[in-house]
Amino acid sequence: xVHLQESGPGLVKPSETLSLTxxxxxxSISSYYWSWIRQPPGKGLEWIGYISNTGSTxxxxxxxxxxxxxxxxxxxxxxxxxxxxxxxxxAVYYCARRPLEQLVLDYWxxxxxxxxSS
Amino acid sequence: DIQMxxxxxxxxxxxxxxxxITCRASQNIxxxxxxxxxxxxKAPKVLIYAASSLQSGVPSRFSGSGSGTDFTLAISSLxxxxxxxxxCQQTDKTPWTFGQGTKVEVK
Numbered sequence: 001x002v003h004l005q006e007s008g009p010g011l012v013k014p015s016e017t018l019s020l021t022x023x024x025x026x027x028s029i030s031s032y033y034w035s036w037i038r039q040p041p042g043k044g045l046e047w048i049g050y051i052s053n054t055g056s057t058x059x060x061x062x063x064x065x066x067x068x069x070x071x072x073x074x075x076x077x078x079x080x081x082x083x084x085x086x087x088x089x090x091a092v093y094y095c096a097r098r099p100l101e102q103l104v105l106d107y108w109x110x111x112x113x114x115x116x117s118s
Numbered sequence: 119d120i121q122m123x124x125x126x127x128x129x130x131x132x133x134x135x136x137x138x139i140t141c142r143a144s145q146n147i148x149x150x151x152x153x154x155x156x157x158x159x160k161a162p163k164v165l166i167y168a169a170s171s172l173q174s175g176v177p178s179r180f181s182g183s184g185s186g187t188d189f190t191l192a193i194s195s196l197x198x199x200x201x202x203x204x205x206c207q208q209t210d211k212t213p214w215t216f217g218q219g220t221k222v223e224v225k
Contacts, residue, residue: 045162045205047214060213061119094161103209104152104167111161 002026004095004109012089012116018082022095022109029071033098034078035105036069038091046091051078053100085116120144120208124217130225137193139220141206146186150210153182153191156219157202165204166191196222 008020022034036048049059051069059067063082071078082089092113096105121144131137141151149169154162164173166182169189179194193200201224206217 044218045207045216047207047212047216058212062213102167103150104164104173105162105207106164106167106173108161108163 006109006112020080040091122217139191141189147210154205
């Protein structure tokens with residue numbers, strides 16, 4: 001069974017870099033696309049971006065200048081870095097999987113709350 | 119960006135009711151439309167992909183229809199575990215965008 005688990009600091013100071021890791025178990029990371037999505041408290045979902053099975057990336061233009069998504073295949077992990085954070089970046093961050101043949105996020109992590117505050 | 123507009127924002131219903139939620143895209147997205155269910159404190163769960171394909175393991179009381187700009191999620195007979203928030207999402211063009219959500223609550 002596929003399982004995704006986000007990990008990283010729950011509190012980040014303004015202007016610093018948010019860093020999260022998603023550990024994938026139950027399947028190879030090299031055969032899928034991997035996404036990050038976030039949800040501010042009480043609000044809707046925002047797609048942050050994805051990394052493909054070949055390592056190419058696609059980011060939401062609203063965040064593109066601050067976002068980096070990378071993959072560590074031997075560890076079966078992928079990561080999110082979001083620089084120069086502000087309070088507006090406070091959200092639950094989810095990692096999710098997209099199969100190669102379907103444009104759908106079929107497995108999600110449980111999500112992790114990241115609060116930006118001094 | 120493609121804007122996704124759901125209606126209604128909140129829907130009050132009873133167990134056994136037939137429920138429909140609509141999602142409208144700001145431009146033609148073909149059939150690149152997915153539906154998710156989210157319960158409080160939980161990750162979204164995909165119900166329908168490609169507008170009308172039922173995700174494996176999802177009960178058959180859920181169905182999706184539509185193409186182009188107008189889409190519908192239907193629940194044929196609402197069950198107690200179906201009280202949740204539902205989101206649509208387009209994957210026709212990046213950035214992928216979501217509807218604002220429809221909360222199905224107890225009448």
